[in-house]
């Protein structure tokens with residue numbers, strides 16, 4: 001669905017408001033969006049965890065999450081490095097030499113830090129000084145001899161190559177250079193720790209907020225969403241196969257703030273475990289840019305319920321949908337007049353039920369539902385603000401939005417006092 005066509009208000013918010021179990025939401029907006037609209041209602045059923053490293057909601061830091069918790073083995077460290085790469089580059093350039101080498105180096109450094117419970121800020125220090133032998137020693141010490149040797153190889157290779165690799169890795173990890181961002185994912189004794197495994201069996205809510213684009217904290221958001229979904233699957237497997245109640249994971253603005261590179265593969269595991277992913281994209285193309293053509297195809301086929309709304313500008317996609325909606329027989333009657341009198345003939349011809357141009361022109365609020373085992377259906381979305389509960393939810397959202405503005409104002413006044421604002 002195109003921008004402003006009701007993805008958040010008609011899909012994400014109603015799903016969150018009616019979720020029986022834990023909820024995860026990723027978003028790049030705070031005021032008057034899913035965060036403000038659902039935060040009060042969700043606070044009534046469980047704890048609210050807000051990871052807001054770039055201060056989208058100007059939310060105070062009241063929690064921390066250990067980003068290195070899953071990086072204590074090589075596979076986990078590589079996944080984490082992958083999130084930083086995918087957040088910065090498109091699928092097409094994610095596999096060139098520099099990206100791959102930088103990703104390997106980042107992975108090795110994450111593993112070195114995680115296996116000795118060092119904070120992520122150590123990784124930044126090592127990135128700044130490739131000659132520092134500490135990570136190689138830590139890796140050797142933890143028994144990761146092959147990774148240590150590989151990192152040593154990179155460090156002692158040709159200077160230009162080494163510097164190129166390290167510079168690329170520094171760019172990928174650049175969001176952590178901001179101490180205010182890094183603080184959210186660094187252990188802190190005074191604040192509660194967000195624990196994905198506990199979350200999976202709670203009725204808590206995790207809000208993951210970030211700006212778009214490279215250099216933003218979106219890698220952290222993707223890593224956190226990934227950690228939560230994987231933890232939920234593990235908990236489900238331990239407790240009879242499915243999470244009950246199910247966990248809802250709303251990946252709003254998925255291509256902007258939650259680029260999990262193997263989301264298409266994850267999809268097939270999640271559904272059968274009671275972990276319900278809901279990936280929201282502005283167009284099919286946006287998904288292709290993020291996961292590649294094959295990846296987006298895999299994601300599309302793995303989703304058992306697909307909803308397509310207004311603003312489909314892609315002619316091929318509209319035609320494909322039109323074919324899936326199918327044909328119907330139309331009866332045409334023609335009347336001809338001749339000397340012998342009037343004659344009427346009736347003929348049948350097949351026509352598209354919904355031609356591509358009608359799909360292109362779907363009005364706001366109307367969507368096509370493609371679900372397994374049924375014919376394509378046309379639905380009216382029921383946005384939260386048209387529901388009876390809007391009497392309560394609306395004012396709550398307004399209050400939460402006002403609180404964001406007040407926190408923003410309080411900050412700028414604080415900066416005035418320090419002479420920092422422009």
Ligand SMILES: Nc1ncnc2c1ncn2[C@@H]1O[C@H](COP(=O)(O)OP(=O)(O)OP(=O)(O)O)[C@@H](O)[C@H]1O
Pocket residue numbers: 001002003004005006007008009010282385
């Ligand atoms: N509280 C409300 N009352 C009335 N209309 C609303 C309300 N909230 C949203 N809308 C309408 O719904 C439209 C879609 O909003 P929504 O945020 O759901 O779109 P979206 O598809 O998520 O957009 P984006 O891609 O920008 O996130 C808005 O343009 C607005 O007209």
Ligand SMILES: [Mg+2]
Pocket residue numbers: 007008009252
């Ligand atoms: Mg939205």
